[in-house]
Amino acid sequence: MTDTPFRSDFLRTIEARGAYQNCTEPEALDALLGNVRVTAYIGFDCTAPSLHIGSLVQIMTLRRFQQAGHKPIVLMGSGTTKVGDPSGKDESRQLLSTEQIEANKKSILRIFERFLTFGDGPTDAVMVDNAEWLDKLEYIPFLRDIGRHFTINKMLTMDSVKLRLERDQSLSFLEFNYMILQAYDFMELYRRYGCRLQCGGSDQWGNIVNGIDLGRRVADAQLFGLTSPLMTTASGAKMGKTAAGAVWLNADMFSPYDYWQYWRNTEDRDVGRFLRLFTDMPSDEIARLEALQGAELNQAKKVLATETTALAHGRTAAEQAAETARRTFEEGAIDEGLPTYEIAAEKLKGLALTSLAQMSGLTASASEARRHIEGGGLRVNDVAVKDVKAVVGASDITGKGVIKLSIGKKKHILVKPV
RNA sequence: GGGGGAGUGUCCCGAGCGGCAAAGGGGACGGACUGUAAAUCCGUUGGCUAAGCCUUCGUUGGUUCGAGUCCAACCUCCCCCA
Numbered sequence: 001m002t003d004t005p006f007r008s009d010f011l012r013t014i015e016a017r018g019a020y021q022n023c024t025e026p027e028a029l030d031a032l033l034g035n036v037r038v039t040a041y042i043g044f045d046c047t048a049p050s051l052h053i054g055s056l057v058q059i060m061t062l063r064r065f066q067q068a069g070h071k072p073i074v075l076m077g078s079g080t081t082k083v084g085d086p087s088g089k090d091e092s093r094q095l096l097s098t099e100q101i102e103a104n105k106k107s108i109l110r111i112f113e114r115f116l117t118f119g120d121g122p123t124d125a126v127m128v129d130n131a132e133w134l135d136k137l138e139y140i141p142f143l144r145d146i147g148r149h150f151t152i153n154k155m156l157t158m159d160s161v162k163l164r165l166e167r168d169q170s171l172s173f174l175e176f177n178y179m180i181l182q183a184y185d186f187m188e189l190y191r192r193y194g195c196r197l198q199c200g201g202s203d204q205w206g207n208i209v210n211g212i213d214l215g216r217r218v219a220d221a222q223l224f225g226l227t228s229p230l231m232t233t234a235s236g237a238k239m240g241k242t243a244a245g246a247v248w249l250n251a252d253m254f255s256p257y258d259y260w261q262y263w264r265n266t267e268d269r270d271v272g273r274f275l276r277l278f279t280d281m282p283s284d285e286i287a288r289l290e291a292l293q294g295a296e297l298n299q300a301k302k303v304l305a306t307e308t309t310a311l312a313h314g315r316t317a318a319e320q321a322a323e324t325a326r327r328t329f330e331e332g333a334i335d336e337g338l339p340t341y342e343i344a345a346e347k348l349k350g351l352a353l354t355s356l357a358q359m360s361g362l363t364a365s366a367s368e369a370r371r372h373i374e375g376g377g378l379r380v381n382d383v384a385v386k387d388v389k390a391v392v393g394a395s396d397i398t399g400k401g402v403i404k405l406s407i408g409k410k411k412h413i414l415v416k417p418v
Numbered sequence: 419g420g421g422g423g424a425g426u427g428u429c430c431c432g433a434g435c436g437g438c439a440a441a442g443g444g445g446a447c448g449g450a451c452u453g454u455a456a457a458u459c460c461g462u463u464g465g466c467u468a469a470g471c472c473u474u475c476g477u478u479g480g481u482u483c484g485a486g487u488c489c490a491a492c493c494u495c496c497c498c499c500a
Binding site: 261264265266267268269270271294295296297298301325328329330365366367368370371372374375376377378388407408409410411 | 447448449452453454455456461462463464465466468
């Protein structure tokens with residue numbers, strides 16, 4: 001937080017939305033943003049086939065940057081992914097093959113089109129890949145030009161390095177170089193695109209500052225850094241973990257319905273904060289929503305779910321998810337928008353319920369289904385099953401031609417005989 | 419190069435006299451209570467054709483009726499000395 005309020009649209013918004021943590025030379029950056037069109041970037045490494053909601057604050061930051069009339073750069077880090085970022089990790093990640101990295105990159109790209117407008121215009125977003133310059137670096141020239149500006153003394157004090165050393169965990173020389181490459185990225189983006197600002201999570205502060213220093217020394221540039229707070233839920237959990245794994249942004253890895261549900265189940269205490277961070281809703285409307293008390297707050301959660309889903313998957317998908325949820329939870333009806341598993345009708349006859357639960361993906365194994373039956377958590381057409389050896393048959397098929405299997409209150413799947 | 423230590427249930431941390439599907443946490447999931455929330459309490463947390471059978475403790479062999487536990491080699495990591 002700064003003493004003087006920001007004047008530029010971008011910084012005012014970022015701060016009001018709760019995405020402001022720290023900034024280098026805030027006054028100078030504020031003035032710059034107020035006067036000219038600025039180019040900023042955020043890097044995303046290609047460690048998985050999709051980004052998850054842990055990256056959402058960063059994506060929203062770029063979106064707001066563009067909305068404020070500036071030019072965002074999405075930097076795909078397929079070059080740096082080959083090295084591996086040691087920040088915030090206890091041990092080194094398994095090295096990914098270049099094919100894997102390339103495949104991940106292609107898969108990740110798609111999500112950005114939802115949040116940003118790409119093109120050739122002055123404020124259109126641009127996508128760049130750092131492999132473009134990192135892959136071609138030559139070792140000795142790089143060491144002489146760039147390496148000489150880094151001291152080991154200082155690098156050893158960086159959190160990402162220090163934590164590893166303090167915990168007696170190994171840090172390979174490969175990973176040790178990550179911060180240098182990220183610093184180099186910033187400088188290279190300045191040279192190529194006149195990029196002056198790098199944003200990132202608070203764990204990236206050190207890496208960002210390194211880039212600023214390098215830019216000043218080598219390119220005589222005045223660069224800026226801006227970080228957002230690390231996102232956790234009010235109960236302290238890291239954002240985005242569910243039983244099924246991460247909350248992915250790609251629809252083929254985490255369906256819009258599940259995505260909607262994830263936000264719908266936000267803790268009370270987080271609703272206002274999440275509305276500010278993850279939606280475009282005006283602040284006064286958010287203030288009204290988060291002031292709701294008790295069960296009324298569920299209204300705010302529905303808005304949160306629909307708005308976040310609309311951003312990531314489109315308005316239509318969001319409204320479908322909302323409608324499916326409404327019918328399922330509020331009417332107790334069977335809605336065809338629920339995940340559906342098709343099975344040949346003749347196979348269904350006399351099939352053990354535990355097997356069907358497994359086949360349909362409701363549970364990971366028949367044993368898990370069995371345990372849920374023993375614990376009273378598995379239902380067929382909303383009726384709890386008591387017998388572990390229960391068998392499904394034609395009589396279970398409802399008027400809608402499907403069988404509804406549920407575990408708990410929230411996990412439902414439709415089995416459709418064909 | 420020499421000496422010492424570590425690797426446990428495919429989420430994590432962590433006990434483990436030769437009888438072990440393997441203590442205890444955390445997390446997650448299910449039940450009760452609620453508001454599809456939190457907190458709390460209870461239960462579950464290898465697989466299967468299920469009073470039985472099969473696969474698990476870094477890897478590969480060995481000793482033994484029987485190995486997470488003992489032996490050997492190897493892999494990875496950490497510490498001390500050089």
